[in-house]
Amino acid sequence: MSLGSSHDFFDSTFYERVIELGMQNLEFTSLSDPELVYLFIHDDPDIKKVRKPNTKKVYFHDLSYFMRYVLETSGSLRALHKEDVKRYFYRIKDYKDTTLRRKKAVIKQFLQYIYRKGAIPEDITSEIPGISIDKKQLVNRDFSTEEVEQLLYYFKHNDSFMYALLYTLVTTGMRIKELTNAKWNELIYDANHDAYILQIIGKGDTPREVRIFEEVLESIKKVRQLRGLSIDVDLTDNSAFLPKADGSHYNSDYLGTFFSTKIIKTTFPFVSHRKNKITPHTCRHFTAKYLSQQNIDLKSISEFLGHASVRTTEIYLRRQNLRENLATLKLGKTMFSVK
Structure with missing residues (x-):
């Protein structure tokens, strides 16, 4: 599987082949980090709730920045520790609270997904800090x-x-x-x-x-x-x-x-x-x-x-x-x- 550009991540051809062969026959421990991101983006959590193209783009955007951090600090997802994940969120803490909550949700879902699939040995999401929304940051949509x-x-x-x-x-x-x-x-x-x-x-x-x-x-x-x-x-x-x-x-x-x-x-x-x-x-x-x-x-x-x-x-x-x-x-x- 070749993931040379961002466009490749939105091509479902490989995922459809995986489904035909059976996801259970896939050896997740041998997959590269980009391949894990690709499968997460396409593997809908519910057969009746298919992720829309825009949702996939948001997931890819958030995970791309996270994966750059992984590459800089740990080298790969398999070498990532709980403290590394925690540090990432302190690094991006200046984003708006609403944006931080979205990024947290996407990254947490991804890390738990690859843990359940056996790609990493443990769930490393427990140290992700909580993010509460400051109500003052909510956009004023008053319209009389x-x-x-x-x-x-x-x-x-x-x-x-x-x-x-x-x-x-x-x-x-x-x-x-x-x-x-x-x-x-x-x-x-x-x-x-x-x-x-x-x-x-x-x-x-x-x-x-x-x-x-x-x-x-x-x-x-x-x-x-x-x-x-x-x-x-x-x-x-x-x-x-x-x-x-x-x-x-x-x-x-x-x-x-x-x-x-x-x-x-x-x-x-x-x-x-x-x-x-x-x-x-x-x-x-x-x-x-x-x-x-x-x-x-x-x-x-x-x-x-x-x-x-x-x-x-x-x-x-x-x-x-x-x-x-x-x-x-x-x-x-x-x-x-x-x-």
Whole structure:
């Protein structure tokens, strides 16, 4: 097996051959360090949870830096000790807490994987230091109803595509990738609830449903009409829900960047003076906050957004809850009446 370039690590041909011959017949003790990295990247932990290409790229990126450290300090994975692993995390401690936690998870999974496969004699992950997230490092994704309304009004009269995109994101809480992957034939009308429902595939290939309000649907239909596409609900229409000019799907990274750039160009003071730019994910946080303000329970919001844990939803709402619990906000307009 030759792993001469990074592209070779994403070629699944060798892995497919290994599966055909049987993973149990592979002698892991004789494999090189790059081969161990390759197998880990391709060997999905669950047959129904296949790692996406982007996930594999992140794993490869994190492990590439780690393997350089291994080469510099120990020479190989088989000569690596617990203290070496611990020192690596002290070396990279200046990364953001969220990035450190991701790197820790990837490296720990990898080292435990090659231990279980018998490539190294012991589990050397026990000395990896804990990493807690400083909540101050979390991006401020505050986005008020008034700001949303101003942007919707602006785009409604200036840019029908951005109007449809923003309106869809703030009312559904969809991830940008969920929206770009959605198809027109996944839209159904639920007569029992007199509502349009879009069936989407969320993170981890988990199916869920989001409601498409009629005003939002009208904005989508306008875009489709401009593209020369059908606006009738049709289970046979395989075009993208929010399509490009040829009916195909947008790339999620491209559309996310396009969205943020268009927002910045509006030059509203609340846009130009904010510390963090408004992104599709900002809209997702807005949806969570808005639903919470309508007294929707936390579990329902979490399920609606497709969160694997209610804890994630709590983090989304943390800033709002801190503001609402600010003691002096409960006192009315003033504390003293000075005549």
